[in-house]
Amino acid sequence: MSTAVTTHRPRPAAQPATLRAKRLPWYAAPAIALAALVVAAAVVYGVGIGGPVLVVVLAAVLYLAGLFAAANAVEGRRSARNRTWSALIHSAFVLAVLPLASVVWTLVSNGFERLDGNFFFTSMNNIGARDPEGGAYHAIVGTLEQVGIATLITVPLGILCAIYVVEYGRGRFAFAIRFFVDVMTGIPSIVSGLFVLAFWVLIVSPWFNDGRPSFSGFAAALALSVLMLPTVVRSTEEMLRLVPAPLREGAYALGVPKWKTILRVVLPTALPGIVTGVMLAIARAAGETAPVLLVAGGGAAINFNPFENNQSSLALFVYQQAGDASRYAPARAWTAALTLVALVLILTIAAKLLARRNRLGR
Amino acid sequence: MAKRIEATNVTAYYGSFKAIENINLTVEPKTVTALIGPSGCGKSTFLRSINRMHEVLPGARVEGSLTIDDQDIYDRDVDVTAVRRMIGMVFQRPNPFPTMSIYENVVAGLRLNGVRRKSILDEAAEKALRSANLWDEVKDRLGKPGAGLSGGQQQRLCIARTIAVEPQVVLMDEPCSALDPISTLAIEDLMFQLKDKFTIIIVTHNMQQAARVSDRTAFFSIEKTGDPGRLIEYDNTQKIFSNPSQKKTEDYITGRFG
Numbered sequence: 001m002s003t004a005v006t007t008h009r010p011r012p013a014a015q016p017a018t019l020r021a022k023r024l025p026w027y028a029a030p031a032i033a034l035a036a037l038v039v040a041a042a043v044v045y046g047v048g049i050g051g052p053v054l055v056v057v058l059a060a061v062l063y064l065a066g067l068f069a070a071a072n073a074v075e076g077r078r079s080a081r082n083r084t085w086s087a088l089i090h091s092a093f094v095l096a097v098l099p100l101a102s103v104v105w106t107l108v109s110n111g112f113e114r115l116d117g118n119f120f121f122t123s124m125n126n127i128g129a130r131d132p133e134g135g136a137y138h139a140i141v142g143t144l145e146q147v148g149i150a151t152l153i154t155v156p157l158g159i160l161c162a163i164y165v166v167e168y169g170r171g172r173f174a175f176a177i178r179f180f181v182d183v184m185t186g187i188p189s190i191v192s193g194l195f196v197l198a199f200w201v202l203i204v205s206p207w208f209n210d211g212r213p214s215f216s217g218f219a220a221a222l223a224l225s226v227l228m229l230p231t232v233v234r235s236t237e238e239m240l241r242l243v244p245a246p247l248r249e250g251a252y253a254l255g256v257p258k259w260k261t262i263l264r265v266v267l268p269t270a271l272p273g274i275v276t277g278v279m280l281a282i283a284r285a286a287g288e289t290a291p292v293l294l295v296a297g298g299g300a301a302i303n304f305n306p307f308e309n310n311q312s313s314l315a316l317f318v319y320q321q322a323g324d325a326s327r328y329a330p331a332r333a334w335t336a337a338l339t340l341v342a343l344v345l346i347l348t349i350a351a352k353l354l355a356r357r358n359r360l361g362r
Numbered sequence: 363m364a365k366r367i368e369a370t371n372v373t374a375y376y377g378s379f380k381a382i383e384n385i386n387l388t389v390e391p392k393t394v395t396a397l398i399g400p401s402g403c404g405k406s407t408f409l410r411s412i413n414r415m416h417e418v419l420p421g422a423r424v425e426g427s428l429t430i431d432d433q434d435i436y437d438r439d440v441d442v443t444a445v446r447r448m449i450g451m452v453f454q455r456p457n458p459f460p461t462m463s464i465y466e467n468v469v470a471g472l473r474l475n476g477v478r479r480k481s482i483l484d485e486a487a488e489k490a491l492r493s494a495n496l497w498d499e500v501k502d503r504l505g506k507p508g509a510g511l512s513g514g515q516q517q518r519l520c521i522a523r524t525i526a527v528e529p530q531v532v533l534m535d536e537p538c539s540a541l542d543p544i545s546t547l548a549i550e551d552l553m554f555q556l557k558d559k560f561t562i563i564i565v566t567h568n569m570q571q572a573a574r575v576s577d578r579t580a581f582f583s584i585e586k587t588g589d590p591g592r593l594i595e596y597d598n599t600q601k602i603f604s605n606p607s608q609k610k611t612e613d614y615i616t617g618r619f620g
Contacts, residue, residue: 170420246457250520252418254471254527255447264474268461 024074029083032070036062060091104341111338114331120339124300124317129326136336138302139317142217143343145306146296146313147286149221150228155278157225158232159267165233166240167262178237184230192226193291201295209308215297217306220313223291228281235277239270275355283344289315314340365448365530365561366391367412371426373590374407374416381407383590384426387580394553394562396572396599399582400614404591405565408582409533412563413449414442430531447475450529454536456516458508458523465504467519471527486526494522495552514545521552525560532556534564538571550575569615573603581611 040058044050064087071080119135127134161181165174196219205214243266251261267274292298292313298320299310312320314336321333367389374382382404389395397405410416411424414435428435435445458467466473468487477483487504491497496518500511508519517537524532534553538546553562553575566572572579580596595602595611606612 244457246453246455247459249415249418249451250453250457250459250523251470251474253413253415253446253451253453254474254523255443255445256471256474257443260474265459265461265470269459271461 021076021079022074024071028070029067032066033059033063036060036066064088064091107334107338107341110331110334111336114335115338119332119335123302125302127300129324131326132328134328134332136314136317136332136339138299139312139314139336140339140343141302141304142220142292142296142311142313143286143315143340145304146217146220146224146292146311147282149218149306150224150285151278151282153221153225154228154232154281158229158278158281159236159274161229161233162236162240163262163267166237167258167266181230181233184226185234187226187230189223189227189288190290190294193223193294195226196220196223196291196295214308215295215310216308217296217303217311220292220296220311221306223295224285224288227288227291228285231281231284232278235280236270236274239273239277240266242273243269272352272355275351279348279351282347286340286344287315289313289319292316293319314343365431367531367561367563368429369408369412369426370428372408372411372428373425374404374411375421375423375425376407376419377421380590382411382582383592385593387593387596389561389563389578391561392557392559393577394557394564394575396576396579397563397565397582398567398569398572398579398614399591399594400584401567402587402591403582403584405580405582406535407591409535409563409565410451412531412533413446413451415446415451443475447471447527448529449531449533450524450527451533451535452517452521452524452537455540456513456520458511458516458519460507460509462508463505464500464508464511464519467508468522468526470523475527490522490526493525493552493556494518495548495555496522512545514541514548517541517545517549518552521549525556529560531561531563534562536565536567539567546571569603573599579603581606581608581614583610583614 036059040055040062044055064084068080068084071083118133121137122135123138124134165177200219200222202213247265248261251265293316297310298312298316303309303311318333318336321329369385369387372385385408399405416422416424465487468490469483472486538549576599579599579602581594582591583594584591595608
């Protein structure tokens with residue numbers, strides 16, 4: 001067999017004689033970029049239309065063209081294409097990150113002004129249009145309680161539903177569930193708010209409230225659950241399907257019953273993905289304004305009880321402060337928005353750390 | 363405590379497709395039996411029907427009777443999990459549970475079946491790992507993930523996991539096909555040792571392996587694609603590889619077919 005390795009075959013004609021090829025020097029790309037920028041600036045300001053944004057856009061186009069031309073001349077066509085596509089992909093990434101960076105910067109720069117103790121430890125109770133104080137304590141409480149309750153409702157329900165669809169469901173019923181979960185994904189949040197308003201606030205809540213309908217944080221949590229459920233079900237479903245069949249069979253072959261296999265082998269394996277799905281759902285729910293406005297009513301005072309009376313939420317607080325006539329209101333809105341983003345970010349990071357696949361370590 | 367397995371007219375389906383037809387064979391306790399044959403001839407299907415893993419796939423079913431020491435494992439009131447605890451299985455690709463450590467992998471079968479006492483688990487883990495010739499390599503890193511081992515070690519870990527529940531029979535579905543020659547040798551040595559305690563049935567594509575490790579060999583084949591697999595010849599390994607009584611077996615073993 002060893003002779004086969006050393007046998008020489010005649011080289012095909014298309015094969016190059018050497019493996020070396022001419023390369024552009026390392027400074028070529030930055031030099032072209034600089035030249036593109038200078039030319040673009042000269043053109044834009046020379047003609048006198050547009051500003052710095054146009055300069056950057058024009059420079060990017062010039063850079064791509066210049067890079068392709070230079071690489072084509074020195075390195076050849078294949079290499080030129082490679083460089084151009086790399087540059088395009090990198091610019092797509094920059095283009096995608098720009099809005100994100102812009103949002104974060106806007107939030108931080110505007111929200112910084114009211115980032116003080118007063119904001120986090122007072123509510124808007126008895127705060128008039130001329131008072132510079134006032135904070136979002138009540139809104140933070142509301143958001144945490146509503147999203148917390150919604151998560152408690154949605155996560156078990158959604159995961160069980162996904163387990164049914166993936167592991168047990170056969171035929172029409174499972175198909176129907178998948179179909180309606182897909183339909184639910186498209187429900188606008190205002191519709192879920194109206195549903196809870198009509199069903200819970202107007203019909204059910206009077207039973208607990210001496211015959212009068214009542215807003216409550218719990219109603220908002222219900223509306224948020226309706227929004228979160230399809231996200232949780234679908235993402236969990238996908239993650240469960242990704243768990244390799246040999247793992248399940250390995251557990252069955254040890255005489256482990258199916259339910260225990262799911263609980264102890266399949267779910268832990270899929271956990272990081274499930275957590276990501278749940279966090280996406282939480283992030284979406286935390287940012288919802290309309291359902292909270294419809295069924296929790298908002299409010300200026302601190303209300304710890306989610307089952308009675310009005311509650312506010314951070315998203316609703318932002319909406320109300322942004323539309324408020326007081327000259328101090330916009331700063332509060334910015335800080336509340338910053339708080340909301342930070343809250344979701346912290347929750348996401350915490351959840352990811354908890355669900356780290358390699359709790360074992362290497 | 364190894365047991366005798368008797369298959370009578372075993373026919374297995376995937377939906378409407380008949381994968382194997384009328385398999386009759388008896389496996390004696392404390393022997394190694396090799397199932398050989400071309401791809402798609404139903405050796406794996408037959409192996410999986412021995413511990414009722416065949417029916418895990420939707421639409422798959424088995425007809426005929428399979429007994430283990432005169433108990434029909436396809437009886438209506440038989441508990442599937444009890445069958446699988448009695449008849450363990452090692453798969454083609456090593457499949458340690460990725461979220462569990464080496465130790466947890468080995469005792470998974472016991473733990474998930476309700477054994478909690480730490481001393482029992484520790485003892486079982488060491489015993490199983492020693493039987494699988496893996497103890498010396500992993501004893502200092504039992505808390506590390508099972509997926510961090512090499513392929514051959516992972517497969518021995520899976521064997522340890524299987525024998526930790528103390529089955530009577532161990533089924534192996536091409537256990538060495540994803541492994542290098544040295545790991546394969548380790549696992550073949552292991553089969554020799556395990557033969558003292560267990561009945562072993564192994565599916566293999568490697569005829570030298572079948573000749574090396576098994577006492578008896580069953581040759582399966584199909585007429586053409588789409589036909590059910592049949593048992594062509596079942597005899598002592600020595601006989602099958604030196605003087606088979608069927609022409610088809612001889613053709614396959616000498617490499618003229620399949």
